[in-house]
Amino acid sequence: AQTVTQSQPEMSVQEAETVTLSCTYDTSESDYYLFWYKQPPSRQMILVIRQEAYKQQNATENRFSVNFQKAAKSFSLKISDSQLGDAAMYFCAYRSGVYNQGGKLIFGQGTELSVKP
Amino acid sequence: DSGVTQTPKHLITATGQRVTLRCSPRSGDLSVYWYQQSLDQGLQFLIHYYNGEERAKGNILERFSAQQFPDLHSELNLSSLELGDSALYFCASSVGGRETQYFGPGTRLLVL
Numbered sequence: 001a002q003t004v005t006q007s008q009p010e011m012s013v014q015e016a017e018t019v020t021l022s023c024t025y026d027t028s029e030s031d032y033y034l035f036w037y038k039q040p041p042s043r044q045m046i047l048v049i050r051q052e053a054y055k056q057q058n059a060t061e062n063r064f065s066v067n068f069q070k071a072a073k074s075f076s077l078k079i080s081d082s083q084l085g086d087a088a089m090y091f092c093a094y095r096s097g098v099y100n101q102g103g104k105l106i107f108g109q110g111t112e113l114s115v116k117p
Numbered sequence: 118d119s120g121v122t123q124t125p126k127h128l129i130t131a132t133g134q135r136v137t138l139r140c141s142p143r144s145g146d147l148s149v150y151w152y153q154q155s156l157d158q159g160l161q162f163l164i165h166y167y168n169g170e171e172r173a174k175g176n177i178l179e180r181f182s183a184q185q186f187p188d189l190h191s192e193l194n195l196s197s198l199e200l201g202d203s204a205l206y207f208c209a210s211s212v213g214g215r216e217t218q219y220f221g222p223g224t225r226l227l228v229l
Contacts (some may be wrong), residue, residue: 035217042210043205045220046119090159094219102163102173103148 002027004094006108013082020067021043021077021111022093031097034068034075040047040088049091051075053097079113088117120144121210121221124204129227135196138224140188142210148210149191150218151183162173167214170213198228 003026013019025034036048051059051068058066063083067076079086092108120143142149147193151163158186160176166185180198185191195202205225209218 019165033215037220043221043225044119045207045209047217047219050217077204091149097215099214102175103211103218104165104173104175105149105152105160105218106162107160109159 002032002046002094002106002107003030006090006092006107006111008111009109010112012114012116013079013086014025015082015084017082018078018080021079021084021085021090021092021113023075023077023108025073025074025075025092025094027096029098030095033097034066035093035095036064036066036077037091037093037107038086038088039091039110040085045091049077049105052073068074082115084115084117087113089113119219121175121208121219123206123208123221123224125224126222127225127227129229130198131229132198132200134218134228135194136194136198136224138193138208139193140193140208140221141209142191142208143221146212146219147189148211148214148216148218149189150164150209152207152209152225153204154207155178155195155201158204160207165195165214170196172214187196187229195226200228201229202226214224 093105163177165173
């Protein structure tokens with residue numbers, strides 16, 4: 001079974017600085033997708049970024065980028081120029097690309113990010 | 118706004134009761150997923166429907182059931198509620214089974 005691990009329960013960053021959140025996963029599959037979701041105090045789950053395993057290039061969305069290390073099964077999220085609105089719980093998630101796996105997301109435990117002004 | 122709607126936003130009920138949570142997917146999305154978020158279990162996948170048919174089941178209790186209707190909205194039915202069922206229940210939708218899932222605002226269930 002696939003697992004996702006976020007080893008940092010809490011992280012803190014100064015406004016305008018850069019922070020990296022860690023995520024590792026375990027799978028024997030070659031076709032899969034990785035995601036970072038953000039959950040602010042409103043509890044809404046918001047997609048931050050997506051990475052297809054077959055793509056070697058790291059995904060980037062504005063101030064958010066990932067470092068995808070397929071061999072190491074590592075998928076970290078870098079937030080540049082941190083803003084107060086980035087304060088939230090961040091979840092790393094895995095989804096199999098295998099048809100009979102049903103498309104479910106497997107989530108890590110989350111990392112609570114606080115941003116200091 | 119993800120385009121996924123869920124009702125009600127909050128629900129308070131008593132043990133032993135039955136409730137129904139409703140989800141309307143984004144326009145054009147055929148897949149609906151249900152997840153449960155609780156303090157002790159984290160975010161857990163419950164069930165996936167695609168175009169009216171059950172596609173996958175996760176850690177869903179026998180007391181829970183779901184369905185997806187012809188207009189593609191979905192309902193999650195929770196019966197014989199226990200204190201431990203108190204959680205935030207999310208619905209997510211995607212175009213198909215391989216695309217990105219977009220989440221609704223969730224229904225916060227409190228069982229007293």
